Amino acid sequence: MKIKNTGSKIKVLLLITGSIAAVRIPLLVSQLAKENYEIRCVLSKNAEKIIKPLSLSILSRNSCVLEDDQWLNSQSSPLHIELSNWADILIIAPLTATTLSKWVTGNAEGLIPSILIANIKPIIVAPAMNTQMWLNKAVQKNYDNLQTYENLLSLHPSEGLLACDAIGIGKLPPNDLIQLALEFIASHNENPYRKDLLNKDILITGGCTSEKIDAARHITNKSSGALGLLLSQVARFRGARVTYLHGPLKIDKNLTDGIKRYEIETSFDLIRALNNEISNCDYFFMNAAVSDFKMASDTSSKIPKNKINDHLNKNFELVPDILKEISEFKKDNQVFVGFCAYTGSIEEARIIVKEKISKKGCDYLFANPIDLEGQGFGSLAKNEGWLFDTKNMEYYISKTSKIDLANKLITKIIAVKK
Known part of the structure; x- marks a missing residue:
């Protein structure tokens, strides 16, 4: 669904971790940029092996932030804090089991986990992984813990053909659905997003x-x-x-x-x-x-x-x-x-x-x-x-x-x- 964002640009920080589903993210970046969102992308070390930072920089019209940028001598303030403060809304897509584990246990090792732990802005979460990994008891426990975060909108993984040729749950939710969730969060304006219909x-x-x-x-x-x-x-x-x-x-x-x-x-x-x-x-x-x-x-x-x-x-x-x-x-x-x-x-x-x-x-x-x-x-x-x-x-x-x-x-x- 394409609904043109005609007001001042909403700043979106897109966190990309090392699932093979990351290959779909450049299309999402292009889609959001065309809708007048201002996008900054952050790539994990493993995500760098799957998609090129240069392509994300060109599509987003902003330099792609890499893991090694966290402690550059040119930084005048902690990068993870600066990025968290810059954004209006965050998206983490795909979210891997590793990053999920670090996030819910407070392990700030790495730029993306540091951003997640420091963040208090609304965040859209889109997990993607192999079915067996997704259904693992430890992963499900971590994901359940994540649902208690008030600023979080979680999109459950989709079912279908996975990169491993298996058919099951674990696919990255569709880009159009991620954009719809973004439009929903953006529509709140001054009113904070909250889960006010739980158990209804x-x-x-x-x-x-x-x-x-x-x-x-x-x-x-x-x-x-x-x-x-x-x-x-x-x-x-x-x-x-x-x-x-x-x-x-x-x-x-x-x-x-x-x-x-x-x-x-x-x-x-x-x-x-x-x-x-x-x-x-x-x-x-x-x-x-x-x-x-x-x-x-x-x-x-x-x-x-x-x-x-x-x-x-x-x-x-x-x-x-x-x-x-x-x-x-x-x-x-x-x-x-x-x-x-x-x-x-x-x-x-x-x-x-x-x-x-x-x-x-x-x-x-x-x-x-x-x-x-x-x-x-x-x-x-x-x-x-x-x-x-x-x-x-x-x-x-x-x-x-x-x-x-x-x-x-x-x-x-x-x-x-x-």
Whole structure:
């Protein structure tokens, strides 16, 4: 996902250790530099054997810092302190088992461990190693200890084909996901990042449903699933256990990495999935764009064009209001959030929203316009909107990126006491 950083440059210190996954880092550096981040790279001794410092210097437009630079005679202050103070946000990718061990045990041998131990800024952690190494009890204990650090956003290793030709867990998380985590941290502005959703279970729906007309045709809508996915990732970044139920996604699938998710097709599929999951959640975000119509009868053949009008007239029926039905089973300790896309003025939409929030039985309803230029559907679209509650609250979020909107929306909802 590419969301242009148009304000003053955010300073990112990228720490690179000696996993073979380091070969992917030059692409990440190039990607972030194009998005107007100021990047400084620090290479460990082993990482120097995998990627060239010169390439990182050229891609970042800053000299690459090496292990041997730590104690140069030209230093006027300790380098690890200077670098920690310079950065707004740190990223360590890849994080190896060796560096992880040094970090959590307070072993400051080497430039990168010294930076990690001195750092108090937000830091994004992306481990990468062989599956057996990752699953080793000592490594898991160290990683669990790391999760107690309040300034840390950890991206769990991905599953797939590893450099050793084995298939398993241990891959470096996708570059796009690392960038998304960076955009999330950057969106906090003055407010510090913290894991304020630890031990919370959040259920989110998103994307479109699709209803079969015949063997060749179906009814659907333009929803890409982007906002639902970003709500899911934001909630995960903030410590929650997240389940995402969605229709076919029309965005980069790399951004789904790390999310427990289930793909559905029809409104019936969604209702069945919700019935299985709804009782276990603390917060429920009903962001799915459910098709308004479905066919009463099923057919395995294609209806001839000259008969399609008659087929539709005889079989068209409304899809039930899923949020309304699910809200009948809502527990007192659960918070339900609905979504309403609208066209026209907010004054006109306000009347509709007030009726919907009462009818649907949810605690909040977020209304966003889709008829303004640059807003609406897709991961690159920006959004604004109003969050309403069952009383008189109207909280406005001005036009911003979807990741920032998702973050601000969650912040407001968890801050309001029921």
